Amino acid sequence: MLISKFIIDFLCIHPFNDGNGRMSRLLTLLLLYQQGYIVGKYISIEMIIEKTKETYYDTLKESSALWHEGKNNYAPFVKYYLSVILSAYKEFASRVETIINKGLTKSERIRYIFSNKVGKITKSEIAALCPDISVTTIEKALSDLLKEEYIIKVGIGRSTAYIRNHESS
Structure with missing residues (x-):
């Protein structure tokens, strides 16, 4: 997933003194919307990341190691990000089922x-x-x-x- 690779690159560049994490999550939503993944309008992706922040930081550390040398491994963070998006879609589906089952x-x-x-x-x-x-x-x-x-x-x-x-x- 190219979006998660972009986010790793953004976080490794670290363009701001403060707020890079928040900005990366906003960029994530923007890029997902641009690609037609609108689940973030209904389910808080930021909350899912917050609930799994230990894994977030672990995979971020693992995927950003050797980034400055161009030898980093994006796979752990890509897998993590895909699991976050999947979790958001599962929660959304569950909420839709709840609405459908209002009867x-x-x-x-x-x-x-x-x-x-x-x-x-x-x-x-x-x-x-x-x-x-x-x-x-x-x-x-x-x-x-x-x-x-x-x-x-x-x-x-x-x-x-x-x-x-x-x-x-």
Whole structure:
């Protein structure tokens, strides 16, 4: 992906005393828009980068090593940037599904999330996917799904998450 290579070059040139990271993210959005990738209008790419900033900095460091000698390896940062864009599109698709499923009851929408989710999901992630559903309603739906054995609770406390019980389907 040429855009991520451009961003590495921009960051290695480091044209400003301050704000190069912010400027690189604005340039990313501009270049994505110019190429027809408009997901950044609906999903905050900057938030995805913020949530994965440790990986961002690791891949940036790895891909910028030996840049001044022209011997750097763009691949780690390109892969990272592609994962950010993919994550944005997945989140966008999930939100579109939520809108499409507005005809479902709130409990049915939460069940639907599990029917299409691979892996764990937390209560806060469900709340982010369904901002119109109260935490109380989410907790009630999760409780009902647990009683039905449609989902399984994993972890405790802050690390509590839920996965679909594939044996009950």
